[in-house]
Amino acid sequence: MRTEDVDLLIIGAGMAGLTAAARAARNGLTVTTTEIGAEVGGSALFAGYAWTAPSHDAMDRHNPRGDRALKRALVDRFADGTSWIRSLGVEVKDSQRVLSFGRGHQFDTHHYLDTCRRILQGSGELLLKTDTERLLIEDGVVTGAEVKSTDGMRRQVRARSTLLATGGFQGDPALRTAHVHPHADRMELRSNPHSQGGGYRLASQASAATGHNDAGFYGHLIPSGIPFADPADFVDMSLYYSEHALLFNLHNERFVDETLGDHLTAMALLEQPEGRGLLIADARVFRDWIVGSYVEGAVAVDKFALASKRGGRVGLAEDLEELAYLPAEWGYRGNDIRDAVTRLNECASAGLNPLPSRELDPLPLIEPPYYVMETVPAITFPFHGVRIDDRARVLREDGKPLGGLLAAGSDTGGLWHRAYAGGLASALVFGLTAADTAAALARST
Structure with a gap:
């Protein structure tokens, strides 16, 4: 030797x-x-x-x-x-x-x-x-x-x-x-x-x-059912915009303050039933955050379009009522999701904070259409x-x-x-x- x-x-x-x-x-x-x-x-x-x-x-x-x-x-x-x-x-x-x-x-x-x-x-x-x-x-x-x-x-x-x-x-x-x-x-x-x-x-x-x-882990939410194809996906498929959207678990309930950060939401989602949830954004969030740059100078990617192209569980609702028609095989109750978004909007429009709170982006999601995507956490390091x-x-x-x-x-x-x-x-x-x-x-x- x-x-x-x-x-x-x-x-x-x-x-x-x-x-x-x-x-x-x-x-x-x-x-x-x-x-x-x-x-x-x-x-x-x-x-x-x-x-x-x-x-x-x-x-x-x-x-x-x-x-x-x-x-x-x-x-x-x-x-x-x-x-x-x-x-x-x-x-x-x-x-x-x-x-x-x-x-x-x-x-x-x-x-x-x-x-x-x-x-x-x-x-x-x-x-x-x-x-x-x-x-x-x-x-x-x-x-x-x-x-x-x-x-x-x-x-x-x-x-x-x-x-x-x-x-x-x-x-x-x-x-x-x-x-x-x-x-x-x-x-x-x-x-x-x-x-x-x-x-x-x-x-x-x-x-x-x-x-x-x-202690948890560092990671981000990604579309469910879509494996990473190459390292470019590590950024392109990370759903940073979840900070401005709403996330529901399989009990059709919000369980975390999404606005505190997508990386924190990823940890919280892992602990929910089956470790998956439904992410809902409106046209404002789509315009300002889904197709916008996460940080200044970063290349913007339409993550909703990418997930749709790759076969993810995504959908577009023309108004709040259409949220009631989520595919049954996804496991969520569309009526409950619709009602929960409606209640949150009413609360936010009245200047009240819902539970869980939304400290950093308390704006209601009232601008149709609504962008729906199922998401799961991915790990970068423990x-x-x-x-x-x-x-x-x-x-x-x-x-x-x-x-x-x-x-x-x-x-x-x-x-x-x-x-x-x-x-x-x-x-x-x-x-x-x-x-x-x-x-x-x-x-x-």
């Missing part, structure tokens, strides 16, 4: 891993990065925005149960993260609003990730199609790992620091049902397929702390993961750092708890943090 010694071993070459690799290489560290896939980038290839809450108050308001130290680190270091991207010659657009509360920047993730890859390969090593079989542990300290490539070649990489950045476990149905929801295996995977819990399992075998229970501190050090069950082991990106848990304010920003910030922590350790030894 070939053996080598490096300052930093990185397992996973997505946003967090490549960010850490480039930063560490720039800091003069020796770096080896492994990637189980044939290409680098992971799910970051399908993103285009880095954003988060603009202040501690906003972060606490929208993510009250997240780890306080991690939340503050993300908010405080986000500006430095975007400055780092710019320092590599990658264009970062001016700040803009994302969701109802966030601020962030559009940038070319492909350009950024390729730039990080080239920096890494200029002074370090990138091993593609390479799986990590086990961590090396001596006296309770992680000292590297044994890795194996698809051609059967094994090597032992000894490292002062080892970073887990494999992208989460959303690609593993068993881990999803164990740590997200008993029916989480039903969800479509809105992510690269290689994130199957490699980092989570390695950390667990090293007695790392994980959590939290019932919020349950490996616990870290604000220096990206993996924690033991007693809350103390597990020597030699770091984690960043979607492998981590604790930052989000049934709330979300930017996964790409987290991968960027804690990828940089992990590299700086590894550099400090290399200098001290």
Whole structure:
């Protein structure tokens, strides 16, 4: 078995891993990065925005149960993260609003990730199609790992620091049902397929702390019955407009404040009967949100037309009365849906808030026609993961750092708890943090 010694071993070459690799290489560290896939980038290839809450108050308001130290680190270091991207010659657009509360920047993730890859390969090593079989542990300290490539070649990489950045476990149905929801295996995977819990399992075998229970997941609503055909569907088929529409479960009842965010509604729908619901919008919502851009600069896609073309359960009602004629095989009672929309409109027109409330878009849906679509949640990554501190050090069950082991990106848990304010920003910030922590350790030894 070939053996080598490096300052930093990185397992996973997505946003967090490549960010850490480039930063560490720039800091003069020796770096080896492994990637189980044939290409680098992971799910970051399908993103285009880095954003988060603009202040501690906003972060606490929208993510009250997240780890306080991690939340503050993300908010405080986000500006430095975007400055780092710019320092590599990658264009970062001016700040803009994302969701109802966030601020962030559009940038070319492909350009950024390729730039990080080239920096890494200029002074370090990138091993593609390479799986990590086990961590090396001596006296309770992680000292590297044994890795194996698809051609059967094994090597032992000894490292002062080892970073887990494999992208989460959303690609593993068993881990999803164990740590997200008993029916989480039903969800479509809105992510690269290689994130199957490699980092989570390695950390667990090293007695790392994980959590939290019932933390939820990041994802979006998509049309029911339509599997993703390619990564472009991850955005094109995400029904962001649900924030302005009405969502009913199989009991013909609203069960969530839809206006708080499609990503939160997706979590709520998973817990409803059969994990599916009926999304209803009027002509105003169609005009302003279904065929409009979710964020400034994004390409607008007629998601209703796309779902209809792909064979989804969709329908157009010329007026409220036609909502009573929903197909019986869908499982909803059309009369009850019609009456519920009518009651909500009467309530909203009178300036009253219904139950559940509609805090951010209390306008009635009174402009026909009505656009009807059945929807289900899809998962991008889980919020349950490996616990870290604000220096990206993996924690033991007693809350103390597990020597030699770091984690960043979607492998981590604790930052989000049934709330979300930017996964790409987290991968960027804690990828940089992990590299700086590894550099400090290399200098001290």
